[in-house]
Amino acid sequence: SYVLTQPPSVSVAPGKTARITCGGNNIGSKSVHWYQQKPGQAPVLVIYYDSDRPSGIPERFSGSNSGNTATLTISRVEAGDEADYYCQVWDSSSDHGVFGGGTKLTVL
Amino acid sequence: QVQLVQSGAEVKKPGASVKVSCKASGYTFTSYDINWVRQATGQGLEWMGWMNPNSGNTGYAQKFQGRVTMTRNTSISTAYMELSSLRSEDTAVYYCARGFVGGGTEWFDPWGQGTLVTVSS
Numbered sequence: 001s002y003v004l005t006q007p008p009s010v011s012v013a014p015g016k017t018a019r020i021t022c023g024g025n026n027i028g029s030k031s032v033h034w035y036q037q038k039p040g041q042a043p044v045l046v047i048y049y050d051s052d053r054p055s056g057i058p059e060r061f062s063g064s065n066s067g068n069t070a071t072l073t074i075s076r077v078e079a080g081d082e083a084d085y086y087c088q089v090w091d092s093s094s095d096h097g098v099f100g101g102g103t104k105l106t107v108l
Numbered sequence: 109q110v111q112l113v114q115s116g117a118e119v120k121k122p123g124a125s126v127k128v129s130c131k132a133s134g135y136t137f138t139s140y141d142i143n144w145v146r147q148a149t150g151q152g153l154e155w156m157g158w159m160n161p162n163s164g165n166t167g168y169a170q171k172f173q174g175r176v177t178m179t180r181n182t183s184i185s186t187a188y189m190e191l192s193s194l195r196s197e198d199t200a201v202y203y204c205a206r207g208f209v210g211g212g213t214e215w216f217d218p219w220g221q222g223t224l225v226t227v228s229s
Contacts, residue, residue, distance in 0.1 A: 015168070016223075020213065030213065031212070031213040031215075033213075033215040033216075035153075035162060035216075037153075042203055042218075042219040042220065042221055042222050043145075043153065043203070043205075043216075043219055043220075044217075044218075044219070045215060045217040048215045048217070049209070049211070049213075049215075054217060079212065084223040086152065088153075088215065088216070089154075089213070090212070090213040090214045090215075092212050092213075095157065095158075095167045096169055097143060097145075097155035097214065097216075098155065099145075099152060099154070099196050100152075101152045101154060102152040102153070
């Protein structure tokens with residue numbers, strides 16, 4: 001089955017740029033989606049189709065995907081961005097959803 | 109607005125079954141998949157399966173094959189996830205999420221509020 005690998009944690013100072021990676025075999029050939037989950041809350045979609053933002057998601061959130069790595073970039077990080085972030089793809093060979101292990105973003 | 113509202117917390121004994129409901133509102137229920145995802149305390153998200161509310165077709169993660177059943181009642185726009193032969197490792201928050209299908213992929217938005225299922229003797 002398809003495996004997605006994320007770093008367990010990323011730390012960033014307020015106002016700086018955070019980059020959260022999601023690794024997978026030839027992940028650039030798949031569409032990657034990203035979710036934000038704050039403590040005690042359900043996940044929220046922040047990026048779909050590699051780089052599209054749902055309505056209501058700030059422009060500070062962006063995504064890219066190429067080769068074996070997809071990246072979620074959060075510019076001008078705010079304290080409110082502190083959360084767990086998960087990448088997700090659809091494995092069409094098995095018709096299954098797949099999540100990465102999640103990355104805890106800490107705002108210093 | 110689009111909303112998924114799940115049933116309340118459950119406590120079950122090992123070996124029992126649990127059935128969690130997910131009521132959709134604000135959109136045409138039969139036009140989008142419903143996916144189920146669970147999360148054990150302090151752990152990541154684990155995809156369990158999908159259901160097409162229009163056809164009733166389903167697809168389950170291999171890990172749950174034989175133990176999970178996803179169904180729906182279109183007259184009340186509600187999806188259900190039943191998990192049987194419960195064990196302590198099934199203690200988790202269970203989420204339903206609307207699935208958007210396109211271009212060979214599927215993503216989830218929005219999500220229900222989650223249902224805590226506790227398995228304990």
